[in-house]
Amino acid sequence: MSGTETPILRLSGITKSYGTVQALRGAALEVNPNEVVALVGDNGAGKSTMIKVISGVVQPDTGQIEVDGQPVTFGSPLAPRKYGIETVYQDLALASDLDPAANLYLGREILRPGLLGRLGVLDKPRMRAGADEAFARLSVGLQDTRSRVGTMSGGQRQGIAVARAVLWASRLVLMDEPTAALGVVQTDRVRALIESVREQGVSVILVSHNLPFVFEVADRIEVLRLGQRVAVFKRSETTVEQVLGAMTGALSAT
Numbered sequence: 001m002s003g004t005e006t007p008i009l010r011l012s013g014i015t016k017s018y019g020t021v022q023a024l025r026g027a028a029l030e031v032n033p034n035e036v037v038a039l040v041g042d043n044g045a046g047k048s049t050m051i052k053v054i055s056g057v058v059q060p061d062t063g064q065i066e067v068d069g070q071p072v073t074f075g076s077p078l079a080p081r082k083y084g085i086e087t088v089y090q091d092l093a094l095a096s097d098l099d100p101a102a103n104l105y106l107g108r109e110i111l112r113p114g115l116l117g118r119l120g121v122l123d124k125p126r127m128r129a130g131a132d133e134a135f136a137r138l139s140v141g142l143q144d145t146r147s148r149v150g151t152m153s154g155g156q157r158q159g160i161a162v163a164r165a166v167l168w169a170s171r172l173v174l175m176d177e178p179t180a181a182l183g184v185v186q187t188d189r190v191r192a193l194i195e196s197v198r199e200q201g202v203s204v205i206l207v208s209h210n211l212p213f214v215f216e217v218a219d220r221i222e223v224l225r226l227g228q229r230v231a232v233f234k235r236s237e238t239t240v241e242q243v244l245g246a247m248t249g250a251l252s253a254t
């Protein structure tokens with residue numbers, strides 16, 4: 001990772017208040033091409049608020065967002081999508097009654113060519129083929145791809161949600177606590193998914209309280225405390241103790 005490349009995403013001076021609560025106080029974040037960045041911090045540090053700013057769900061009061069060095073405005077959740085930025089929400093936002101393929105194309109359904117398409121008839125074979133290809137590429141193990149997503153395990157649903165984000169993300173995937181509800185095996189599955197995402201040249205911002213997991217998957221670790229970035233670490237040059245120190249304020253910022 002050279003120090004001279006332009007980040008694919010840069011946030012600076014981001015402030016956001018909810019009434020009297022200052023969730024973000026001049027927060028900053030950078031993501032380089034092909035990089036997994038972990039965003040860590042204590043409860044209430046502002047991590048989810050940052051993710052929501054990037055996914056266009058929350059509008060910051062002040063601050064700048066740049067994509068490839070160009071200023072952008074993410075005024076709605078549709079805006080970041082145009083830049084190839086997709087989010088895996090903590091609740092996964094899957095439709096339980098639909099099968100995995102339908103979930104992958106939720107809101108972006110492919111219609112049949114010609115008149116049938118103009119009448120709104122879905123091209124299910126094409127969507128199913130696209131879904132199967134995405135699940136295979138990301139090694140999402142689904143025994144029955146025609147079952148309703150609601151019947152599937154937590155790890156499988158996580159895999160489907162990540163696959164949906166990756167299918168549409170050409171630049172960056174945001175994940176807020178992707179392993180919070182998962183067991184050891186399922187957590188390992190998400191780790192493998194994050195690695196496949198990076199192999200496809202897509203960067204990841206990962207919010208997690210699971211520091212051992214963060215140390216397994218992240219290239220860099222950015223620490224938020226009280227709504228500000230207080231430290232940036234290269235994973236390979238850092239200990240868990242240093243990160244914990246920055247999170248709690250026991251160590252001075254680097």
Ligand SMILES: Nc1ncnc2c1ncn2[C@@H]1O[C@H](COP(=O)(O)OP(=O)(O)OP(=O)(O)O)[C@@H](O)[C@H]1O
Nearest residue numbers: 018021022023041042043044045046047048049050
């Ligand atoms: N919609 C909201 N309305 C009011 N206050 C909010 C709202 N969302 C967040 N906050 C407040 O903003 C601060 C930052 O919250 P945020 O959810 O970003 O923290 P976090 O770092 O994600 O914490 P956690 O690790 O617990 O998920 C907190 O004090 C929180 O109570």
Ligand SMILES: [Mg+2]
Nearest residue numbers: 047048049176
């Ligand atoms: Mg949060």
